Amino acid sequence: MARVAIIGVGAVGARLARQLVSTDADEVVLRDVDRARLDMVAQSLGERARIDTAELTAPIDADVVVLAGRARVHADQADALLAGGAPIVAVGDDLSDVRGLLALDRRARQLGTTVVVGAGFAPGLTCVLAAHGARRFDLVEEIHIAKAGTGGPACARQHHRSLGRAAVDWRDGAWETRPGGSGRELCWFPEPIGAQDCYRAELPDPLLLVPAFAGLRRATSRMAATRRDRLTARLPMLWPTHPEGGPGAVRVELRGQRDGVRDTLVLGAMDRPAVAAGAVAAVAVRFAIEGRLHRSGAAGLAELVDPLAFLQDLAARGVRAATFDGAVASRSGG
Amino acid sequence: MRMIRRAFVAIGMAALVAAAVRLRGSGGVPPQSGGWRELSGPELD
Numbered sequence: 200m201a202r203v204a205i206i207g208v209g210a211v212g213a214r215l216a217r218q219l220v221s222t223d224a225d226e227v228v229l230r231d232v233d234r235a236r237l238d239m240v241a242q243s244l245g246e247r248a249r250i251d252t253a254e255l256t257a258p259i260d261a262d263v264v265v266l267a268g269r270a271r272v273h274a275d276q277a278d279a280l281l282a283g284g285a286p287i288v289a290v291g292d293d294l295s296d297v298r299g300l301l302a303l304d305r306r307a308r309q310l311g312t313t314v315v316v317g318a319g320f321a322p323g324l325t326c327v328l329a330a331h332g333a334r335r336f337d338l339v340e341e342i343h344i345a346k347a348g349t350g351g352p353a354c355a356r357q358h359h360r361s362l363g364r365a366a367v368d369w370r371d372g373a374w375e376t377r378p379g380g381s382g383r384e385l386c387w388f389p390e391p392i393g394a395q396d397c398y399r400a401e402l403p404d405p406l407l408l409v410p411a412f413a414g415l416r417r418a419t420s421r422m423a424a425t426r427r428d429r430l431t432a433r434l435p436m437l438w439p440t441h442p443e444g445g446p447g448a449v450r451v452e453l454r455g456q457r458d459g460v461r462d463t464l465v466l467g468a469m470d471r472p473a474v475a476a477g478a479v480a481a482v483a484v485r486f487a488i489e490g491r492l493h494r495s496g497a498a499g500l501a502e503l504v505d506p507l508a509f510l511q512d513l514a515a516r517g518v519r520a521a522t523f524d525g526a527v528a529s530r531s532g533g
Numbered sequence: 534m535r536m537i538r539r540a541f542v543a544i545g546m547a548a549l550v551a552a553a554v555r556l557r558g559s560g561g562v563p564p565q566s567g568g569w570r571e572l573s574g575p576e577l578d
Contacts, residue, residue: 389569390569430550466572467569507577510572510577511577514572514577519571519572520571520572520577521569521570521571521572522569522570522572522576523567523568523569523570524567524568524569524570525566525567525568
């Protein structure tokens, strides 16, 4: 039985804890600044859950540490907790968090441990799908990510914030920033999500994909949004966040060369984002515990795991990937 | 009179903003055929 520390028991952290306790029979140690929430989650998990009221970044005795709390502090938390030597799995999708976590690569290598960056729905499942799809190509030239839906309140706030901020795209070997809310594109997600208008936003997927795929010319990420979302993205949130959003989806479009011919492959998945993120994080934790991560250092799942084995484990937890069979419209813009 | 003028200005500005939001981005073309299928069998073996 492994001991897994989970810092932050919001929608994703609680789902992850549930998976680890019920499916994997692990012991979980929970930390959160919200004591009432902590009590409620621990009580619902039973005797395998233990509350730890220490500071969030205080040393912790665990086989793996998961960062699932509020955004924009993950890099500092990981920096403080790395000294303990346990692998760290970070679930966030904030661009500054991902940048900060990737910057810990050298330190993690020196310590001989791993920081899994972006182990959620997107990034996370998107990276695994990209790595899985890439096996069909001789050379992957473009990866375009799209996501729809939000998990808990923190995810909804992050969605709102990122739509109003500049997207970071990889284009012909250089990073480019584009205005958030621009670049409307109709993306077809797995049913029942279907067609959604998607826009550029401050999303971290390209930062994780570019190091994983040599020869990648373009990497972009978009999110589904309504016109009202775009209009209000630069304002404070005008209404309270919902406890949890409805079904969401991710879509990964790969373009490249296969047998000398240009080819396109579209993969995706549909689920409640917090549920899927909890399952992805749980599989990432199992990979870390079982020593199945490819290397030490800080990187995304596309670099760290065997995508086929990861998707098989994920399917066993009810999160199933899908592929789009049929003609895909040609892409003209960025 | 001044109130009517202000109302027209507000409506005009709202229309401009709506047009800008509507026109930014090129949209896309829906798939002409095919559909989503769960990965199974050899694709996950």
